[in-house]
Amino acid sequence: MGQCTAEGLGDWFAKSSTQASSNYGIDKDGRVGMYARMGDLAEKVTKTLGGSDKPLEPEKPEDKTTIRWFRVRKTWKDCKTQKGAYKILDNAKKCADQNSGYKVFDADGKVVYEPRAAEPAVKVPFLVKVSISDLNIRTGPGVNHSRVQFCPPGVYTIVAVSEGAGASMCGKLKSGIGWLSLDFYRRV
Numbered sequence: 001m002g003q004c005t006a007e008g009l010g011d012w013f014a015k016s017s018t019q020a021s022s023n024y025g026i027d028k029d030g031r032v033g034m035y036a037r038m039g040d041l042a043e044k045v046t047k048t049l050g051g052s053d054k055p056l057e058p059e060k061p062e063d064k065t066t067i068r069w070f071r072v073r074k075t076w077k078d079c080k081t082q083k084g085a086y087k088i089l090d091n092a093k094k095c096a097d098q099n100s101g102y103k104v105f106d107a108d109g110k111v112v113y114e115p116r117a118a119e120p121a122v123k124v125p126f127l128v129k130v131s132i133s134d135l136n137i138r139t140g141p142g143v144n145h146s147r148v149q150f151c152p153p154g155v156y157t158i159v160a161v162s163e164g165a166g167a168s169m170c171g172k173l174k175s176g177i178g179w180l181s182l183d184f185y186r187r188v
Contacts, residue, residue, distance in 0.1 A: 069085045070089050070104050070105065070112065071084075071085050071092070071107075072095045072099070073105060074101050076109035089112070096113060100163065101162070124161060128158055128180075128185035130151050131153055133150065133152065134150055137151045137178040138179050139178055140179055141162040141164030142166055142167060142179075143164070143167065144164075144166070145164075157174035158172065158173065158180075158182070167182065167183050
């Protein structure tokens with residue numbers, strides 16, 4: 001692509017010294033020209049492609065609205081949890097409403113919708129007594145999250161509850177260190 005016009009490219013191609021039977025050219029304004037020396041074949045091809053033998057006029061910019069995708073995930077960085085990508089925000093919101101712990105993110109990773117948390121079935125905070133010495137504290141609710149350390153026997157305050165893989169219910173420790181499976185405790 002140089003500083004030529006589509007018409008100038010056509011004039012160049014028309015010269016016998018060019019020694020080309022057909023060619024395409026893109027001018028300085030981005031217009032595409034097709035050139036051929038094959039009798040009426042060029043005219044037929046031009047018509048078939050919806051072209052014209054009239055000089056090309058610059059295209060007017062279309063009013064193209066950028067399509068914004070809304071993604072439904074647990075966190076922006078965790079793309080493996082993505083439930084879907086939606087062009088329509090209301091559809092993304094419906095998906096998030098149907099999947100506990102999911103939010104709607106815009107294309108920049110900002111939360112644009114977070115369903116209101118339902119009233120917890122278990123009132124928090126509450127105390128639990130851990131009697132076993134090999135109960136794992138994990139980074140999130142469920143065995144699919146990394147282990148932080150073992151939880152020493154003792155009494156702990158649970159400030160949030162959530163479903164989690166491998167446990168009927170998990171509780172978040174008040175200290176913030178992580179989550180416990182609530183299958184191995186006694187409520188105090």
